[in-house]
Structures are given as C-alpha cells and as structure tokens.
Amino acid sequence: MAPDSSTLSSICVGIVCIVTVRKVLPWLYTNIIGPIFLGSRIDFRRFGAWAVVTGATDGIGKAYAKALAKKGLNVVLISRSLSKLAAVAKEITDAHNVQIKIIDIDFTDGPQIYQKIEKNITGLDIGVLVNNVGISYLYPEFFIEYITRYPQFLRDIISVNIHSVTNMCGLVLPNMIAKKKGVIINVSSFFAVIASPLLSVYSGTKAFVDKFSEDLQTEYQSQGIIVQSLRPCIVATNMHKLKPNLFAPSAEVYVDSALKTVGIAGKTNGYFPHALLALFAYLSGNYIIKIVHFKVLLRIKSLLSKSEKEI
Template sequence: MFILTSLLQSPLSWIRAEVTASHTGAWIILSLASIGFITFIKYPISLIQLILTFTPFSRPFRIPLSKLTKNKISDKGPSAWAIITGPTGGIGKEFAIQLARAGFSLFLVGRNETKLKALELELGSHLKRSSLIKLHAIDLADPTESDWSSFEQAITAASELAPISILVNNAGLSHASPVPFESTPLAELNSITAVNVLAPVRLTKIVVPFMIRHRAGLILNIGSFSALVPTPLLATYAGTKAFLYTWSQALGTELESKGIHVRLLNTYFVASEMSKIRKSSFMIPSPKTYVRSVLSTLGLQGGAIGKAYISTGYLAHALVQWFVDRFGTEYFWLKYNLNLQKSIARRVELKRIRLEKSKKDQKLI
C-alpha cells in the first residue's frame, strides 16, 4: 500500500512543480515586460512633457511676473526691484530690457560705470512711469569689504522705496580660450572663482533677507551645460557652474517655504561676447530670443525633467539636455567635450598665427 501511494504521489508532485514553475516563469516574464514597457514609454512621455513647456498649455504652471512687480510697501511707490548683475551686454542686458518692459524698477550692478550710464540712457524708452533705475558699480572679480558694505547700503535704501522681487545672478567669467588646468594663470583661476561663485553667494546673502521680509521673490542663477557635462580644458569654469547647480538646488529647497523661488537656468550656447559666437541660429539663440523664452517659461523645467529647481527654458537647449540625459554615458560626453575644446583651441591658435602674420606683413609694407 505504501509503495502504491508513493507511486501515485510522484506524478502529482511533478505536475504541481511544473505548474508552479510555469506560473513563476510567467510572472518573471510579465514583470520584465512591464519594466521594459515603462522604461520605453518614459522617453516619449518626457519628450511630450518637454514640448508642452513651450506651449500655452503650460501657462497655469508658470511663475507670473506680474505678481512680482507690485509694491507691497506703498501703493503710490515705484514698482518692485529687479537686481541684475552683468547688465551691460549679452544675456544680462536683455534681462534688463525685458524686465523693464514687464514693469520692474531696475537695480543694475556692473563693473564699468561708463557702460552702466550708457545703458541707463538706452533703457529710458523701455521703463514704465512707475519704474526707477539705479546703478551700482562694483568689480565682482576683486571686491573689497568696503565695496560690499556700499552695495548693502544701496540695497537697503532701495528696499525702503519698493520690495526687492528679483535677483538675476548673471555676471559670469570664463577662460579666454580652452586651456589645460596646469597652464591656467592663477589670476585667471581666482577671477573666475570670484565672479562665478563668491559673488553670487555674497549678493544673495545680502538680498535674501529683504525677500523673506515680504515672503516673495525670484532668484535666477545663470548656469551652463558645463555643469551638466563637465568641460575639460575649461575645468575651473565648469567647476564653478557645477557649484551653482547644486547650490541653487539646496537654496531652492530652503527658501521655497518662505515664498521665494530659486531657479538655475541651464544654458547652452548663446550668441554673445562671452561665447564669442556672433551669428545666432535655432540652436544658438540671440540673447533677446533666449531671455524672452526663459521669462515665458519661469517655474517650468523645460529640458531639465526630474531635476529640482533647474530649468532649461529655451527649446533647442531643452532638446539637447533631454538627449544628453538619456543617451550616451558620462564618459562618452566627457570625451566628446574634450575633443570639441581641442578643436576650438586649434582654431584659436590658427587665428592667432594669422593675426601675427598679418601684422608682420603690414610692417614690411
């Protein structure tokens, strides 16, 4: 009887094992298929999300500039202040023009007082009647404690007239051309670090308490793709932009509950004096086109999908970031950047040689 029972149980056990194995296998296949499907659809969904950023459908989710222009101190006073560093050219100048048109009073911070005064005259036609303009000259590459004290006094005086609503940390400094780190002059390293890191930190430290007072404000830090993918031969510049990236995220988390928005504007090439690119295109916009797009997508991530307090607010740049984030390894993009900078360095050197030859030829004539 025992032998018969054993013989009957053996096939049943085998059948149960086969059924269990088949169910387990099916679940594994289904799970893997689900993971693959979710991974696959994330790409088109994120791309659609990116494109929608630059359409009217995103309007309800944007930070409205109109709310930031209001004077909460006095109904009869001037409109709220927008502080802009590096305003005499490129992106900074366009921020000044477009924020003036939006109704803000302007507090412009630059190194060259003559250029600041020329800009003041130019901005006169853009300012609204309720707006003021103030100039403050300071060399952010080598400021003294006296300079910072003077700046703080000027900001304090301005804050008594109207709230400080916007700070645009735009002033930036890069290397003259691609250069190995060990060959970079120490003075150049110090200046880049001072302008790109120490100045935004000190400026923001001074300005933030005035924003907290009214529980409203917007801080825009101009970033670079050199933080997204570090750039060999521009190592120190890339490092300073990486600092701004993580600092903006930490600062944004701290200040959000106090009514202050912080955004790092992740920026690829823009046709400007700093980039040494004169001709604009869809991929390389003019400062005017770039700033207009940024101001119309405030508060949205653009191409920086899933990255807290980061915004890539120009469509072509957003598409580049979307692609870089999803395709190719970090090592691949580092090598790509290295080869790109080597190519730029060769062109710079050839241009230098041609200029020297031209000067020699002129002397012979």
C-alpha cells in the same frame, strides 16, 4: 529558477513606467507643456517693485534687465563699466516707464564691494534677483598650463562666478523671506552637467551654482521663494562671438524663452532647442560626450591659444 517570459515582460513594463513617470513626463512638462503651452504663470511684479541684475550691460544679463523692465519692474543694473551702465539705463528708460539704478563694481574686487551694493539697494522692494554675471576661460586649456599662466584669472573666475552668487543671495534673501516672496534666477551653464574638459574651473563654478541653487530652493521654498538654476548651452553673446542661430539664439530670444520657465522648472536649459541638446547628451551617455567634447575643445584650444599668443 529562471523567470518566465511573462514575469520578464512585467518587469520591462514596470521599468518603462518608472522611467516615464520619473524622467519623460517631468521633461515634457518643464520643456514643452509648461513654458510653451501654459506659459509662465508668474506675475513678476507681485514679488516686488525692483529687480537686481548682475552683469547687466551685455548679453544675457542685459536681455534680462530689458525683459524685466518691459514687465514693469524697476531695475538695478550692476556691472563694471559706468559708461556701459549709463547707456543701458538710457536704452531701458527710453523704452519703458520704469526707474533704473546703476552700480559700478568689479566682482573680482574684494568682499568690500558687497558693502557698496548693500548701501545702494537698502530700502528697495526687491522681488527678483538675476545672478547672471560670469566669466570663462580665454581659451580651453589643461588646468596646470592655465593656472601656471593665469593664476589670478582663475581666482577671478571663482570670485565672479561663485562669490557673486552667494553674496548677492545673502544680501537680498532676508527681505524676501520677511515678505515671504521672491524670485532668484542663478545663471549656471549646461557645462555644469556635461563633461567639460579644458574648462574645468569654469564648469566647476557652474556646477557649484547649480547645486547651490537646488539646495537653496529646498531651504526656502516653504517661505515663498523661487530659486531657479538656468543651464544655457550656447547663447550668441560676447562670450562666444557667434551669429545667432536656432541652437545659439540671441540673448533676447533666449531670455524671452527662459522667463517662461520660472515657477515651472527649478533646473532648466531655458530654451527648447537647448533642452533637446541636453536630452541628446543624456541619451548618448556621459562617456561618449566626454570623448567628443574633449576632441572638440582640444581643436578649439589649438585654434584659440594660437591666436591668443599672437595678441
């Protein structure tokens, strides 16, 4: 027997209510009501006197280092280039009355780098860790072509994007757990969750960061630890060499917004226009995004791989 129209309309109302409670309300809270209207309720200094930021000499990492120093935290800056580290340290100490420690290491080097980091951060009261360092393809490319041409570079992407995150968490978490407080911000990417053909290894590493963060949060939230996975879309940094605009903000604008989501959203795009793009992608369905994004990335590949060959 077919259901009558009142049963059907009750089922429809039920579905709308479930979608609203499960999807719409959390989206509104984590993207608008929480960060924009309530603002972050987090006093970062409450977690410890020091923050550690990886990839801290440019882009999003540098913006985090500056923003956390502005909030009164001492900052450990970690990156490859000693001269860039010294310049960022000076820029921060000229502007804020905080201490800065610099550690020059290359995350593509072997596991011994973590002993050097450990030696340098032992004894510091670390409240915040920003696992920001990350590298991507030189240009979008099919996996086999890329691994044939740049096998070491693909291994480096995995070392920088994945091993840094797991090892840095391994270094700072024991003390955070002992004092029952700490904030870990892991910079993933929107590409972790949407179809990203021709960037498969990069997007795979970012999906790792996203999933690792979610499960780490479940393991340690009862111990007072906040773990956030940040999924930026496009931020105007060296990675893209774009001029800032509404949908590709400067790193400073992006981080200012993302910091307001800590403690409010476990997984977030960190910036309202990026959340709108994510919502659009979600509503369009992965199938359509896959086709469109593949076409866009094929076009970028043909432009960039040509210029890369000319270099």
